[in-house]
Amino acid sequence: MKIYTGAGDKGMTGLFSGERVPKSHIRIDAVGDLDELNSFLGALEVLLSEDQPLLLEEVRRIQSHLFQMGAWLATAPGSSLDLLEEIGSEPIMALESAIEVMERELPVLKGFILPGGHRTAALAHVVRTVCRRAERKVVNLLDPTDDGKSSQQLLQISAYLNRLSDFLFVLARYCNRLVGVPDILWKP
Amino acid sequence: MMDSSMAKTETRDRECSTELRNRRWLSPTVFELELTRPRFFEFLPGQRIRLHHRGIERDYSLISTPGDPVIALCVRMVEGGRMSPLLASAEVGTTFHFAGPHGYFTLRKSMRPAVFIATGIGVAPFVSMARSGVMVSAMLHGARTPAELYYESLFRGIANQYVPCLSRLSSKIGLPENVFEGRVTECLKSRLEPGLYDFYLCGRSEMVRDVTLLVDELFPGSLVYTEIFY
Numbered sequence: 027m028k029i030y031t032g033a034g035d036k037g038m039t040g041l042f043s044g045e046r047v048p049k050s051h052i053r054i055d056a057v058g059d060l061d062e063l064n065s066f067l068g069a070l071e072v073l074l075s076e077d078q079p080l081l082l083e084e085v086r087r088i089q090s091h092l093f094q095m096g097a098w099l100a101t102a103p104g105s106s107l108d109l110l111e112e113i114g115s116e117p118i119m120a121l122e123s124a125i126e127v128m129e130r131e132l133p134v135l136k137g138f139i140l141p142g143g144h145r146t147a148a149l150a151h152v153v154r155t156v157c158r159r160a161e162r163k164v165v166n167l168l169d170p171t172d173d174g175k176s177s178q179q180l181l182q183i184s185a186y187l188n189r190l191s192d193f194l195f196v197l198a199r200y201c202n203r204l205v206g207v208p209d210i211l212w213k214p
Numbered sequence: 215m216m217d218s219s220m221a222k223t224e225t226r227d228r229e230c231s232t233e234l235r236n237r238r239w240l241s242p243t244v245f246e247l248e249l250t251r252p253r254f255f256e257f258l259p260g261q262r263i264r265l266h267h268r269g270i271e272r273d274y275s276l277i278s279t280p281g282d283p284v285i286a287l288c289v290r291m292v293e294g295g296r297m298s299p300l301l302a303s304a305e306v307g308t309t310f311h312f313a314g315p316h317g318y319f320t321l322r323k324s325m326r327p328a329v330f331i332a333t334g335i336g337v338a339p340f341v342s343m344a345r346s347g348v349m350v351s352a353m354l355h356g357a358r359t360p361a362e363l364y365y366e367s368l369f370r371g372i373a374n375q376y377v378p379c380l381s382r383l384s385s386k387i388g389l390p391e392n393v394f395e396g397r398v399t400e401c402l403k404s405r406l407e408p409g410l411y412d413f414y415l416c417g418r419s420e421m422v423r424d425v426t427l428l429v430d431e432l433f434p435g436s437l438v439y440t441e442i443f444y
Contacts, residue, residue: 031419031442033426044322044412044437046430105323 042097043106056099056163063160064092066153073146075204081197084124088190091117095183099164103176112175113182121189128200135199138212143202150198154191161187230255234308235284240364243291244335246277247301249310251285259342260321260441263287263314265297267304272297273316275338275416275441279346288338288364319416319441326437327351328412330373331398331425334362336417336443341365344372351375352406356398356417358382360390377401399424403432416441 033039038046039054047054071085097110141151164184169177199209236248257263262275265287278286292298304310319339321328328348330340333356340353345368353373357363363378370376379394379401394401402425413429415422419442429436 031423031426031440033423033440036427036430038430040426040438040440042318044439046426046434046436046438108323109318109320 059160146201147198154194257315261315277341333417
């Protein structure tokens with residue numbers, strides 16, 4: 027099976043909703059950042075210890091949610107939205123639960139920390155920054171005058187990414203904790 | 215990235231068993247299979263299933279309608295293929311397994327006129343749509359010869375403008391009405407008025423690519439939905 031058609035060789039691509047748009051379109055930009063985020067999560071997953079099956083499972087679940095969210099980003103308002111599975115609040119709640127579980131094992135944070143430490147923690151911080159960028163791109167798609175299904179879902183995705191970056195911050199600290207590396211506190 | 219579990223209908227994905235009820239040859243290389251319809255199996259016109267048989271998997275678009283008591287597929291015998299010869303020779307009563315429905319090549323609600331463009335057995339998803347009562351502004355139907363214009367009469371009944379595009383004409387006698395001599399891409403350039411359309415393309419990747427690039431050039435602002443047949 028060929029993976030390519032060549033239909034995008036002249037700088038245009040298609041949305042799930044059928045529109046032909048330049049590859050620099052803000053929706054494609056957001057989809058690309060989500061794809062990058064998902065890929066970095068895959069790299070992080072490779073580095074995570076196999077002794078942490080629940081953590082690995084959580085990362086996989088996040089990757090799956092991001093895939094689903096990519097479809098919403100690639101769909102302009104219209105009838106194509108009816109084909110998509112709506113994203114509810116459950117994914118955000120799952121992230122919040124995971125954050126709480128990890129935080130129970132972490133010392134209280136008393137200042138700013140520098141991104142780094144163990145390689146898994148360092149990568150988690152990189153993923154966090156990609157996540158923040160993806161969130162900004164999603165916010166860029168929001169139309170304040172529209173309160174339809176598309177906008178509601180974009181808000182949901184934006185909230186998810188906001189929570190995901192929190193999760194990744196805590197995960198970075200948790201990864202350091204797992205291997206006995208202390209937080210690197212910022213010293214002004 | 216898009217062909218994921220995102221579509222609502224995809225969430226109904228399940229493994230089903232089915233039994234061969236009938237086979238009907240449309241030409242020496244193309245045939246229809248009629249299969250029993252599993253209970254609770256639902257789909258939208260234009261969707262496909264993944265058929266499993268003896269360790270081989272292939273995707274086939276459904277040509278039956280959601281209301282039919284059976285499900286039906288259109289299969290092309292592939293030279294050197296593994297699945298199509300099995301399907302061509304399977305006896306009535308043979309059990310197959312499949313997963314699905316899959317895909318989102320379905321008609322979207324729209325104010326723009328719809329244009330179907332298909333080549334070869336890329337007509338398959340359009341058969342289900344046509345049998346379900348869909349009407350379209352135009353259909354460009356590509357084939358090499360008149361004998362390969364599968365489901366021609368069905369499509370003539372659903373398109374305001376039906377154009378059979380024949381790429382290998384050996385004779386000018388007995389040609390179908392409104393025939394275009396050449397490929398669908400050439401036909402698109404010369405027969406379709408400028409405007410905004412919803413294009414539905416199904417066929418080989420080269421056709422899908424060429425038509426998509428033409429739409430970008432000649433019908434900017436139109437929507438394009440595609441399904442590639444291998």
